[in-house]
Amino acid sequence: MDKLINDFSFGLFFWQILLFVGLVLLLRKFAWKPILDSVxxxxxxxxxALEAAEAARKEMQNLQADNERILNEARAERDAMLKEARQLKDNMITDAKTEAQAEADKIVAQAQATIESEKKAALAELKNQVAGLSVEIAEKVVRNELSNKDKQLELVDSMLGDVTLN
Amino acid sequence: MQKISVVRIFMTLAVILTSLNLAAKDTEKAEKEGKDGLKTEIKEFIDHHLQDSHDFTLFSDKESGKHYGFPLPVILWDNGLKVFSSSKFHHGETVAEVDGNYYKLYHSKIYKTDAAGTITYDESHHATNEKPLDFSITKNVVSMLLIGLLMFFMFRGLAKSYKKNNGIPTGAGRFLEPLVLFVRDEIAIPNIGEKKYKKYMSFLLTIFFFVWFLNLLGMTPLGVNVTGNIAVTFGLALLTFLITNFTANKNYWGHIFWMPGVPTFMKVVLAPIELLGVFIKPFSLMIRLYANMTAGHVVLMSIVGMMFLFKSWIGSPLSFGLAFALSILELLVAALQAYIFTMLSALYFGMANEEAHH
Structure with a gap:
């Protein structure tokens, strides 16, 4: 300890403090501050930069997700449209079918009606013709029958017999 | 680290004692005298090396008495400023006469003497002559100045390289930047905290590189020993002490004078102990750096000296190998001591800034 105190040089201490404090102040202004600031x-x-990269990555992800979503939507829309079209087609076919059926039915019905009326007309005509014919035949028969007196009386008798029987 | 330095001192003593024994056993009387002379010379050389010097002697030739180096300015305050070249002392061999006053260099200290250069001693062989206030630019001051300049240009270069190269250092900056970041990320932030570390950064960075570079300079054959000088380590520790206590918050002083969370009686007992701790902390910083660097220099130089003592084909290479290994260890110690000094300073700053947590 005695040696230490003896070795102590105030001059050296003075210069040391002066130099060191000066060095600290100088370096602070010209070196440490710019260095630490730059660092x-x-x-x-x-x-x-890292944050920006991360943000860009996220953005990219979002974009990709969006794309995916839009694609999916488009696909769904296409499917829906296709389905709709198919339905429309089916409907049209069904409609056409029913319409055709109805038309056919109508035509058939009309045809039937015509046939019926024709038939009726034909029948009526036939009836008339048969009636005419019958009358003619009857006329001929009657004329033939009534050509002699006996036969006329016979007929009247049979007819009267029928009446009584009835 | 103090343990290591103690171990090192013991090691040195052991090595020196063994060498003494070996020397005593194996040699003839005449040779022994020569060796003793060499031994004293080595001892003096080491002693001289450890001390500051008024001239920058690179090496000297004992036989011709020639010194190679350059003189440094001597600045004395002795009833007025006296400035003269240290060459006037002729390495302590002559008395320097300035303005009618006579000064003599004795054991690296300047004493005021009479024209003949008489130095009087007390019983314990201490010079009793009057000592003028010595503000000389000594070897250590020059070394510090050189390291300061070196640091300024190095880190100014680093700071400038950022502007040139878009925020990325170039050249030597690539080596320096990780060191600066090391001080910030491993020393300042963990010990002081994210919030308050910034205002201490200048001091911590400067002290780290200052101590480290001076330690390394001590490893060169220039023979400087700045960080192993008590005045220098005292100055550094004093700055840590002042910064710690001037930037301390209420909580820090509260923990010293009125320790929270203990009984009142204990508070009274603890106050003087804590107050003593305030001074012991920087004191330990001062002693640790001084002792480590001094011990390192003594051991290394003793082993180098042993090379010349042994003068044999076994002993000298062995000493050389040992000196080589120790030099590598000392390189590590140079960085380690700078780190420890900075780390502990940061720790003390951190303590002074700790917020109350209850």
């Missing part, structure tokens, strides 16, 4: 800026820059 901080760089670190900040790296951090920001």
């Amino acid at each position: 901080n800026n760089r670190e900040e820059g790296i951090k920001n």
Whole structure:
């Protein structure tokens, strides 16, 4: 300890403090501050760049998801449209079928009606003709029958017999 | 680390003692005298090396008495400023006469003497002559100045390289930047905290590189020993002490004078202990750095000295190998001591800034 105190040089101490404090102040202004600031800026820059990259990645992901979604939507829409078209086609076919059926039915009905009326007309005509013919035949028969007196009386008798029988 | 330095001192003593024994056993009387002379020379050389010097001697030739190096300015305050070149002392061999006053260099200290250069001693062989206030630009001051300049240009270069190269350092900056970041991320932020570390960064960075570079400079054959000088480590520790206590918050002083969470009696007992701790912390910083660097220099130089003592085909290469291994260890210690000094300073700053947590 005695040696230490003896070795202590106030002059050296004075210069040491002066030099060191001067060095600290000088370096602070000209070296440490710019160095640390630059390093901080760089670190900040790296951090920001990383964050930006992450954000871009997320954006990309979102975009991809959006694309996927839009694609899906489009696909669904297409499917819906196809389905609708198919339905429409089916409906049209069915409608056409029913319409055709109805038309056919109508035609058939009309035909039937015509046939019926024709038939009726034909029958009526036939009846008339048969009636005419019958009358003619009857006329001929009657004329033939009534050509002699006996036969006329016979007929009247049979007819009268029928009446009584009835 | 203090343990290591203690171990190291013991090791040195052991090595020196063994060498003494070996020397005593194996040699003839005449040779022994020569060796003793060499031993004292080595011892003096080491002693001289550990101390600050008023001139920058790179090496000297004992036989011709020639010193190779350059003188440094001596600045004294002795009833007025006295500035002269240290060459006037002729390495302590002559008395320097300035403005009618006579000064003599004795054991690296300047004493005021009479024209003949008489130095008087007390019983414990301490010079009793009057000592003028010595503000000389000594070897250590020059070394610090050089390291300061070196640091300024190195880190100014690093700072400038950011602007040139879009925020990425170039050249030597690529080596320096990780060190700066190391101080920030491993020393300042963990010990002081994210919020308050910024205002201490200048001091911590400067002290880290200052101590480290000076430690490394001590490893060169220039023979400087700045960080192993008590005045220097005292100055550094004093700055840590002042910064700690001037930036301390209420919570820190509260923990010293009125420790929360203990009975009142204990508060009274703890206050002086805590107050003592305030001074012991920087004191330990001062002693740790001084002791480690001094011990390192002593061991290394002793082993280098042993090379010349052994003068044999076994002993000298062995000493050389040992010196080589120790040099590598000392390189590690140079960085480690700078780290520890900075780390502990940061720790003390962190304590001074700790927020109350209950």
